[in-house]
Amino acid sequence: MEYLKQKRILIVDDELALLEMVTSFLTDNGFQYIQTAQTMKEAIRVADDFKPEFAILDVMLPDGSGFDLLEQLREKADYPVLFLTARGEDEDKLTGFDMGADDYLVKPFLPKELIFRITAILKRSYKGENPQVPLRHCKIDFERAVIVKKGEDLPLTAKEFALLSALYRQAGRIVTIDALCEAAWGENPFGYENSLMAHIRRIREKIEANPSQPVSLLTVKGLGYKLIVEEA
Amino acid sequence: MKSGLKNISKWSLRFLGLLMLSIVLLVVLNSAFLSIYVNNQSPNGSPWKSAQGAAEAIKQENGEYILQEEIVQELIKEQAWAIFIDDRTKEVVWHSDNLPDDIPKDYTLSDIASLTRGYVNDYPTFTGEAEEGLMVVGYPKESFWKHISPSWDYQFIENLPQNTLILIVSNLVVIFLIYMAANYKLLKSVGPIVEGIQYLPKNENVNVKEKGPLSELAVNINQTSEILQSQQRMLQKKEEARSNWIAGVSHDIRTPLSMVMGYIGQLEEEENLDQESRQKMTVIRKQSEKIKQLIDDLNLASKLEYNMQPLHLKDENIIAVVREVAVEFINIDLAGKYPIEWIVDEQVSACILPIDKSLWKRAIGNLIQNSINHNENGCKIYISIIIQQEACTVSVADNGVGMTAEQMDVLNNTPHYMLDNDHKGEIRHGLGLLIVKQIAASHGGDIVIEASEYGGLAVRIVLPFSATPSNDVPI
Numbered sequence: 001m002e003y004l005k006q007k008r009i010l011i012v013d014d015e016l017a018l019l020e021m022v023t024s025f026l027t028d029n030g031f032q033y034i035q036t037a038q039t040m041k042e043a044i045r046v047a048d049d050f051k052p053e054f055a056i057l058d059v060m061l062p063d064g065s066g067f068d069l070l071e072q073l074r075e076k077a078d079y080p081v082l083f084l085t086a087r088g089e090d091e092d093k094l095t096g097f098d099m100g101a102d103d104y105l106v107k108p109f110l111p112k113e114l115i116f117r118i119t120a121i122l123k124r125s126y127k128g129e130n131p132q133v134p135l136r137h138c139k140i141d142f143e144r145a146v147i148v149k150k151g152e153d154l155p156l157t158a159k160e161f162a163l164l165s166a167l168y169r170q171a172g173r174i175v176t177i178d179a180l181c182e183a184a185w186g187e188n189p190f191g192y193e194n195s196l197m198a199h200i201r202r203i204r205e206k207i208e209a210n211p212s213q214p215v216s217l218l219t220v221k222g223l224g225y226k227l228i229v230e231e232a
Numbered sequence: 233m234k235s236g237l238k239n240i241s242k243w244s245l246r247f248l249g250l251l252m253l254s255i256v257l258l259v260v261l262n263s264a265f266l267s268i269y270v271n272n273q274s275p276n277g278s279p280w281k282s283a284q285g286a287a288e289a290i291k292q293e294n295g296e297y298i299l300q301e302e303i304v305q306e307l308i309k310e311q312a313w314a315i316f317i318d319d320r321t322k323e324v325v326w327h328s329d330n331l332p333d334d335i336p337k338d339y340t341l342s343d344i345a346s347l348t349r350g351y352v353n354d355y356p357t358f359t360g361e362a363e364e365g366l367m368v369v370g371y372p373k374e375s376f377w378k379h380i381s382p383s384w385d386y387q388f389i390e391n392l393p394q395n396t397l398i399l400i401v402s403n404l405v406v407i408f409l410i411y412m413a414a415n416y417k418l419l420k421s422v423g424p425i426v427e428g429i430q431y432l433p434k435n436e437n438v439n440v441k442e443k444g445p446l447s448e449l450a451v452n453i454n455q456t457s458e459i460l461q462s463q464q465r466m467l468q469k470k471e472e473a474r475s476n477w478i479a480g481v482s483h484d485i486r487t488p489l490s491m492v493m494g495y496i497g498q499l500e501e502e503e504n505l506d507q508e509s510r511q512k513m514t515v516i517r518k519q520s521e522k523i524k525q526l527i528d529d530l531n532l533a534s535k536l537e538y539n540m541q542p543l544h545l546k547d548e549n550i551i552a553v554v555r556e557v558a559v560e561f562i563n564i565d566l567a568g569k570y571p572i573e574w575i576v577d578e579q580v581s582a583c584i585l586p587i588d589k590s591l592w593k594r595a596i597g598n599l600i601q602n603s604i605n606h607n608e609n610g611c612k613i614y615i616s617i618i619i620q621q622e623a624c625t626v627s628v629a630d631n632g633v634g635m636t637a638e639q640m641d642v643l644n645n646t647p648h649y650m651l652d653n654d655h656k657g658e659i660r661h662g663l664g665l666l667i668v669k670q671i672a673a674s675h676g677g678d679i680v681i682e683a684s685e686y687g688g689l690a691v692r693i694v695l696p697f698s699a700t701p702s703n704d705v706p707i
Contacts, residue, residue, distance in 0.1 A: 015487055021494045028498065086486035108490035108524050110497040110517075173563040178552035190549065190582045222574035223559050 004122045008033040010052035012043040012069065013084065014062050022056065022084075025111040026118075040064040040072075047073055054122060059085035067099050074100065080125040082117060084109075124169050133168060134230045135216040137209040140164060147206045154206045159184045159199050167217070167227035176224040200225060243419070247411060255404065279358040279371060282306070286314055287360030287367035290326065297326035304328065310371065313355075317344070317366045325365065335370070350380045421446040428453045437461055471538040478534045482527040489527075493520045525601065529663035532594065536670040543674060545586045550695075551576060551617055553589055554626055557596040558615050561604075569610035570603070576617045583619050585695065587675055595671040598664040599628035599691050605664075606689070607632035614686055622696055623677075629690035634683060643681045668693065 009031060013019050019036040026034055035050045037043035040063045047055075055073065057066040070081055080102040087106075097104070102121045105114060133140040138149035145161045147154040156164065166183035167175050181189035181196055200219075204211040218226045286307065289300040297316055307314055307328060315335065316326035323338045334353050336343070347357045347368060356376035360367040388395075421444030428440040428450070438457035440450040499505070500513040535541040558572050565571075596615075603613050611632035618625045635643075643665065665681070668691065672679045677695035684690035 017491055018487060018494075021491055021498075025494065025498060086483045086490075107486040108493040108520065111494055111501070112497060170563075174559045176552065176555045176559050178549065178555060188549075190584075193581050220559075220562070222576055222578070223555055223562070223572075 002030075004119065004126065005030040005032060007031070007053040007122060007126070008035070008050060009118075010034075010043065010047060010050060010055040011036045012038070012040075012055065012061065012066070013058040014038050014060070015058075022114070025114060028111075029115050038062075040069045043069055044072055047076070051077065053079050053126075054118070055079065055081045056084055056118075057081060059083055059087060070099050070101065080121045082121060120169055135207055136228070136230055137216065138207050140168065140207070142168070149206070156206070157202075160203050160206075163196075163199055164203060164227070167225060168229070171227050171229040174220050174224045174226045180225065243422075244412070248408060251404065251407065251411070255400075279312075279356070279369065279376060280360075282310070282312070282360075283314075283358040283367055283369040284360035286369055287362040290316055290362055290367060292364070299326070299328070307369065311375075312369050312371045314367060314369045316362070317368060319365050332370075350378055418445050420444065421450070425449050425453060428457070432457060432460065435460065435464055468538075472540065475534045475538045475540050479531055482531045485523070485527055489520060489523060493517065493524070496520065522605075526663070529598075529667055533663045533667050533670065536667065536674065541591070541674075543588045543591070545588055547584050548587050548589050548592070549582045549584055550587065550592070550624055550626065551581065551583055553587070553592050554596050554615060554617060557593050557600065561597070561600050561613075570600075570607075570613055572600070572613045572615060574615055576615075580617070580619055583617065583624050585624065585697070587695075588671075591671045591674070595668045595693065596626065596628065598668050599693075602662075602664050602691070603628065603630040603632060603689065605662075611688060612686070614684075622698065624695045624697065625692050626695075627690055627692045629684035629686055630688035631684070631686035632688035634688040637683075640681055640683065665691070 009026060011019055011022050011026075011034065013022070013036075016038065019038070023034050023036060035046050035052070037046045038061075040061050043057075043061075055070075057069055059066040061069065066083055066085070073081075081100070083101050083104045085104070085106060102125070103117050105117060132148065133142065138147050141148055141153075142161075142165065144153075145156045147156065162184045163180055166180055177193060177196060178189070181192045184196070184199070185192050200217065201211065204214050204217055207216050208214045216228050218228065220226060286299065286303050289303045290297055291300075292298075299314070308330065311330075312328075313331045313335070314328045315324045315331065317323065317339055318325045321338075322340065322344070324336075327335075332353075332355070335355070336352075339347070344366065348359050351357060352368075352370060354373045355370040356373075356378050357368050357370045360369070424440045425446055428438045431438045432453070438453060440453050442450045442454065444450075496513055496517045500510065500517060505513070532541065555574070558574060561570070562572055600613055600615075603611060607630060611630045614627075614629045614631075616627045616629075618627070665679075669679050672693050672695070675695055676698075677693060680692045680694065682690050682692070
C-alpha cells in the first residue's frame with residue numbers, strides 16, 4: 001500500500017480549519033504530498049504547478065461550484081476526485097457522479113471513513129502499480145489476470161477477474177450479491193445468483209488451500225462475500 | 233364540464249316536468265271555469281230549449297192560441313218575446329204582449345229560413361216546432377251572437393280527437409323550444425360557473441369566462457379562485473421558506489460538526505490515551521454522530537412533509553436495495569455489536585417495484601439505526617422480506633430492550649410533534665420512524681410497529697403491489 005501514500009493530493013475547501021483537519025488526517029495516515037486551496041482560482045493555479053494525482057473538492061466554493069472546478073481541472077489532466085460537501089441532497093450526488101466524480105462524502109464524517117474512501121479510490125485508480133495482492137495462500141496479479149500460487153500461475157477468466165476486482169476494491173468489507181452480479185453481468189442482473197455461486201466456487205479452487213473451508217473469500221449468508229487481504 | 237352538462241340536462245328535464253304539470257293544471261282549471269260560467273249564464277237551459285218549450289206549451293182553445301202562463305213569465309223574465317207562425321198562411325197567429333213594433337206579422341219561406349239561422353231585425357231568434365206552426369222566440373238585441381252558417385267538413389269532425397292531440401303536443405314542443413332558445417344563453421353561462429364552483433375546492437386555478445347573463449357570478453368565482461390560489465401560494469412559500477431554513481441551518485451545522493467529529497475521531501485513535509479520556513472521547517463522538525443523524529433526519533423529514541422531496545422512481549429490486557443497506561451497516565459495525573441476520577427465502581431473488589432507491593435505503597437504514605440507538609449494549613437485528621400475493625413486506629426486528637405496549641400505542645397512534653400543533657413541548661419519538669412512515673406513505677405503503685418475536689421491537693414496511701407512489705401524500 002505504501003506506493004499509494006506517495007500520491008500527490010490536492011484539497012480544496014473554503015474553510016481553512018477544515019483544510020487543516022483533513023491535511024492532518026492524511027499526514028497521520030502516511031500521505032506525504034498534500035497541497036490545499038480555498039478558492040477555484042487558487043485551486044487551478046496550484047494544480048498547474050503541483051500536478052495532483054488525486055483531488056478532494058468541496059462542492060460550494062466562494063467563486064464557483066466544485067463541479068465547475070472539476071470540469072476545468074479535467075481539461076488539463078485526468079485523475080480521481082472525491083467530493084466533500086455539506087449538502088446531502090441526492091441531486092448533488094447525481095451531478096457529482098455525472099461529472100465523473102469517483103466518490104462523494106457528506107459532512108460531517110469520521111477520519112476513518114475519509115481515509116477508507118481515499119484508499120479505495122486510489123487502489124482502484126492506480127492498481128497497475130501494485131500488481132500483486134497478497135492473500136493467505138496466494139497472490140492476485142491483476143496486471144496479468146492470474147493467481148500466483150506456490151510459484152505457479154493460475155489464469156483467471158474474465159468473470160473471475162471482474163468478481164475479484166470488485167471484491168478487492170472493498171477488501172475487508174462485504175460486497176453484496178447484487179453488486180457482484182452487476183460487476184460480472186452488467187446492470188439489472190436478476191437471476192444470476194446460481195451462476196455467481198459457481199464462479200465463486202471456481203475462484204476458491206484457485207485461491208484457497210481448502211476451498212470448502214475458505215479463509216480469503218468468505219461467504220456472508222444471504223448477503224454477499226468478503227475478500228480478506230493480508231497486509232504486505 | 234361533464235358534470236356541468238349533467239346539471240343542465242337535469243334542469244331542462246325539471247322544466248319539462250313543470251311545464252306538463254302547469255298545462256294539465258291549466259286545462260283542468262279552465263274547463264272547470266268554463267263549465268261553471270256556461271251553467272251560470274242561462275239557468276233555464278239554452279234559448280233553443282226555451283223556444284222548443286214554448287212551442288210545446290202553446291195550445292189552441294176556441295180558435296185562439298194560448299201560451300201557458302208559466303212559460304210567459306219565463307219569457308218576460310228573460311226579456312224575450314215570442315210569435316207563433318201558422319204553417320199554412322205563414323202569418324203570425326199569436327204573439328206575446330211585449331212584441332216590439334218592428335217585428336213583421338207575416339213571413340215568406342226565405343224569411344223563416346233566415347230567422348231560424350239568424351236574426352229578425354237584429355233580434356236573435358230561436359225556433360221551436362209545434363203541430364201547426366213554428367214558435368219563434370226573440371231575445372233582446374245583442375244578447376246572443378249566432379253562428380249563421382254552422383257546418384264543418386265531416387272528416388274534420390271525425391279526426392278532431394287526434395288532431396287535437398297533435399295540436400297539443402306540437403304546442404308543447406313549440407313552448408319548450410321557445411324556452412330553450414330563451415334560456416340557452418343562461419344555461420350556457422351557468423355551465424362554466426357550475427364547473428368553476430366544482431373545481432374551487434380542488435384547489436385548482438379556476439378561470440370562468442366573464443361573459444353572458446351571469447358574468448357577475450363568474451367574476452366573483454374568479455376572484456374567489458384567485459384568493460384561494462394566492463393563499464395556497466403563500467402557504468407553499470411559507471412551507472418552502474421553512475424547509476429551506478431547515479436545509480440552510482443543517483448545512484451550516486455540517487461544517488463545524490465535521491471539525492468536532494473529525495478531531496475527536498482522530499484523538500480517539502491515538503494510542504497513548506488513558507482509559508478515562510478515551511471513554512470521554514467516545515461519548516463525544518457518539519453524541520456528535522447523533523447530531524449528524526438529527527440534521528439529516530430533520531432536513532429530509534421537513535422536505536417530505538412539505539412535498540419538496542421529488543420521488544425518483546425507477547424499477548428496483550427491493551431485495552437488492554435492502555441487502556445493500558444491511559451490508560453497509562455490517563461493514564461499519566467493526567466491533568460486531570450489532571450482528572444482522574438475513575431471513576429471506578433463498579428461492580426469492582428479486583422483487584421489482586418502482587421505488588425511489590435512495591429514500592428506501594434511508595428508510596431501511598433508519599430502522600436499523602433505530603435498533604442500534606435503543607440498544608447501547610448491542611443486539612441482534614433480523615431483517616426479513618416476505619413477498620405475498622398483494623404486498624411486499626420488509627421487516628426489521630431486534631432482540632433488544634423493546635418497548636411497552638403503551639409506548640407502542642403512542643408510536644402507532646399519535647402524530648409526531650413536527651406534524652402536530654398541540655402539545656408543543658412534548659417530544660414523543662424521534663424523527664427516524666417518522667421519516668420511515670413518510671417514505672412508506674409516499675410509495676403508497678404503510679408501517680406497523682409491533683413487539684418482535686425475538687423479544688425486542690419490530691417495524692414492518694408494507695408496500696402493496698397496487699400502490700401508486702405519489703409526491704403528494706398526506707401523512
